[in-house]
Amino acid sequence: MNPQVRPALIAFLALSVLTGVAYPLVLGGLAWMAFPDQAAGSLLRKDGRVVGSRLIGQGFTGPGDFWGRPSATVGPDAGPLPYDAANSGGSGLSPGNPGLRRAVEARVAALRLADPEQPGPIPVDLITASGSGLDPHISPDAARYQVHRVARARGLREAQVQALVRRETEGPQLGILGDARVNVLELNLALDAIQGK
Amino acid sequence: MASRDLAQYALFLILVALATVPVGRYLERVFTGDAGLLERALGPLERRIYRLMGVDPRAGMGWKEQAWAFILAGLAGTAGLFALLLVQRWLPGPPSGNYLATPMTWDLALNTAVSFATGTTWQAYSGETTLRHAVQMVGMVTQGFLAGGTGLALGMACIRGFASRKETPELGNFWSDLVRGVLYLLLPLALLLALALVGQGTVMCFRDHLALTPLRGGSQLLALGPAAALEAIKNLGTNGGGFFAANGAHPLANPTPLTNFLGMLAIVVVPAGLTHTFGRMTRRRDAGWVLFAVMTLLFTLGLGGLHLAETARSAALPAAIASGPNLEGKEVRFGLAQTVLAGVATSNGACGSSAAQPGSFSPLGGGVLLFNMLLGEVAYGGLGTGLVGMLMAAVIAVFLGGLMIGRSPEYLGKAVRAKEVRLAIGYALIMPFTVLVLAAVAVSTGAGRAGLSSNPGTRQFTEVVFAYASCAANNGQAMAGLSANSPFWNLTTALAMLLGRFGTATLAFALAGALSCQRRRPRSAGSMPVGSPLFGGLLFFTVIVVTGLSFLPVLVLGPVAECLSMK
Numbered sequence: 001m002n003p004q005v006r007p008a009l010i011a012f013l014a015l016s017v018l019t020g021v022a023y024p025l026v027l028g029g030l031a032w033m034a035f036p037d038q039a040a041g042s043l044l045r046k047d048g049r050v051v052g053s054r055l056i057g058q059g060f061t062g063p064g065d066f067w068g069r070p071s072a073t074v075g076p077d078a079g080p081l082p083y084d085a086a087n088s089g090g091s092g093l094s095p096g097n098p099g100l101r102r103a104v105e106a107r108v109a110a111l112r113l114a115d116p117e118q119p120g121p122i123p124v125d126l127i128t129a130s131g132s133g134l135d136p137h138i139s140p141d142a143a144r145y146q147v148h149r150v151a152r153a154r155g156l157r158e159a160q161v162q163a164l165v166r167r168e169t170e171g172p173q174l175g176i177l178g179d180a181r182v183n184v185l186e187l188n189l190a191l192d193a194i195q196g197k
Numbered sequence: 198m199a200s201r202d203l204a205q206y207a208l209f210l211i212l213v214a215l216a217t218v219p220v221g222r223y224l225e226r227v228f229t230g231d232a233g234l235l236e237r238a239l240g241p242l243e244r245r246i247y248r249l250m251g252v253d254p255r256a257g258m259g260w261k262e263q264a265w266a267f268i269l270a271g272l273a274g275t276a277g278l279f280a281l282l283l284v285q286r287w288l289p290g291p292p293s294g295n296y297l298a299t300p301m302t303w304d305l306a307l308n309t310a311v312s313f314a315t316g317t318t319w320q321a322y323s324g325e326t327t328l329r330h331a332v333q334m335v336g337m338v339t340q341g342f343l344a345g346g347t348g349l350a351l352g353m354a355c356i357r358g359f360a361s362r363k364e365t366p367e368l369g370n371f372w373s374d375l376v377r378g379v380l381y382l383l384l385p386l387a388l389l390l391a392l393a394l395v396g397q398g399t400v401m402c403f404r405d406h407l408a409l410t411p412l413r414g415g416s417q418l419l420a421l422g423p424a425a426a427l428e429a430i431k432n433l434g435t436n437g438g439g440f441f442a443a444n445g446a447h448p449l450a451n452p453t454p455l456t457n458f459l460g461m462l463a464i465v466v467v468p469a470g471l472t473h474t475f476g477r478m479t480r481r482r483d484a485g486w487v488l489f490a491v492m493t494l495l496f497t498l499g500l501g502g503l504h505l506a507e508t509a510r511s512a513a514l515p516a517a518i519a520s521g522p523n524l525e526g527k528e529v530r531f532g533l534a535q536t537v538l539a540g541v542a543t544s545n546g547a548c549g550s551s552a553a554q555p556g557s558f559s560p561l562g563g564g565v566l567l568f569n570m571l572l573g574e575v576a577y578g579g580l581g582t583g584l585v586g587m588l589m590a591a592v593i594a595v596f597l598g599g600l601m602i603g604r605s606p607e608y609l610g611k612a613v614r615a616k617e618v619r620l621a622i623g624y625a626l627i628m629p630f631t632v633l634v635l636a637a638v639a640v641s642t643g644a645g646r647a648g649l650s651s652n653p654g655t656r657q658f659t660e661v662v663f664a665y666a667s668c669a670a671n672n673g674q675a676m677a678g679l680s681a682n683s684p685f686w687n688l689t690t691a692l693a694m695l696l697g698r699f700g701t702a703t704l705a706f707a708l709a710g711a712l713s714c715q716r717r718r719p720r721s722a723g724s725m726p727v728g729s730p731l732f733g734g735l736l737f738f739t740v741i742v743v744t745g746l747s748f749l750p751v752l753v754l755g756p757v758a759e760c761l762s763m764k
Contacts, residue, residue, distance in 0.1 A: 004262065007250035007372050008269035012277050012343065014246050015379065020339035023384060024426035027391050031401040031425065034392065039401040041421045041449060051412045053419055055398055055448040058411045065413065069529070076298055086296060086325055086406055086418040088443035090526040090554035092677025094652040095511045096763045100525060100557075105515060122518045128525040131446030131554040137529040176204055178454025179532030188412060 221473025260710025318438025345434025358709025
């Protein structure tokens, strides 16, 4: 037998115990002590009930809610199931795919229909599906685009909603990394809160 | 906007450059001496592992023993993971069996086992619909350390071959390099990085999928699990296979721009530091810096190319909308800069952990990723393997340079004779041979074309080449237009991974062994100036030309043709 066989098998077994069992368990323990909320999936509660994860988007469709990005996730029956957090993924459609162009045109039409009085250009993130299908954020532009519709449906002043969007906008991290963004679920929760819902 | 993008790229490159000397110095200490405090703490464990293995860590191993050790460690990992995947349905623990919708067929299990044991981590499955948490940990996380550690050991053996002063066939002890690399580098760094990720929001728990009622009613099934453990080592070990299907784009895996930035640093910093380890151990730091500079140039060009390609206006977007990059397949929190950074770091870094869906990138953007992988991932590259690829190119470069000026080629006092050149050329040919032959088979058979579904024309060709390039380069990222979970795709991609891992490594060990057996000649006026910018230029063009000529036809038929057809 090749003299390297035994060390190879032992290396595999030793690493399985050390890095496959000990490391994740120690990490899990430390994570649970230091960051219990994050380790458990950043769950958000309202009136004691879990209503989602801060990091996972939800498919809002009502006129009084801010909407997130289109989601291309697929359900267990292989049909579309937006924001399926048990089967993440993007569309995989290339920019030249006619299917993508049709999908984008349909999204543009739906947004125009939802608020015919909003003439402004539609921000790109509102008409393109994210890579994970679970993107919890939209750009500040995409939030501002929806202010008119949301304010009217809720009977709020636009300035009030505008101010809330500003409050909920996160800048680039450490002032430099990534882009400014608004968490859609948290923004809608904040809207509910100011109306006492 | 654009200036902040530039600032993020610059910050990244500056941090990599600043880390290179301390990391390179620490690596030299880990592999040639004393790892300091960590060694005090973990030394007894290290010695215990050697006793179990039955090896003497000070006994040198020749290139054949090294190659056998490398291959057998990979095969042990493959066999162990294959067995684990086949029995996982009957294992206890979350997630519940009814959530595991993807059947673990034998071909998918084999593909996945080869994929993780070779550090490719091509994933023809979706993590959250296929694997138990126990398998993610004992299976995938372990392979992350094992494949990363053996790659690093390969890199150290090659450095010793170039650095030996006396004639010796020995390239150090493979098992000692593997164990020390894991104990004193990968494990502590992974623990720190994973904790930082959890602090930012990466999920790290052991519970089942959570069924919840969203804010406005309905239902949402939330996949959770010990993701941070895998997310940290997938980047540090340059493996790339993520916990969730969406990998680095998933908000519970890569929740903030900072986690993305740290992950990309984790991919690049150790391979970049190895160039300095090389410089120190060969006592030619200038030669190490030339390798670093060429890598940095290739990396920077990739950043520029991908940034420009993805900023360009997309044909899919009607004129009614605001200008901006095509965000199909991208995440808002990362914006363009972090997406581009992740694309370039992962496609150069043998690490498939992209923060977006490459399948929705523009033709030329996808082409940049493809080109990086076809170059053999030498811009910092995979852990250990990136430096090896660049040294192979350096051997070819001194050979070409020697022919041009009529001087017998040598690199750092080691003659580059017919034998060394044959090995280096063989190494360079594995990639084109594997990718071009398999791609030709796939596009000309029904079983191959059956995987192509959604996208039109030339894009499908790019998807095929991308898949085999990704597997042969042990990268693992995929364009999602290809449905790769079929016996044809599972078996042919596994073949590409095996050739790309063990074929290249065997030739690299052989070359290191051949060089190690040569006495190192002192520097003289006749030595080639391999520490000079001139040699850096020659090396750069060697990398580009050797690759460019092999792959120009497929790049024209794929990304370039698609780009032209969209105008």
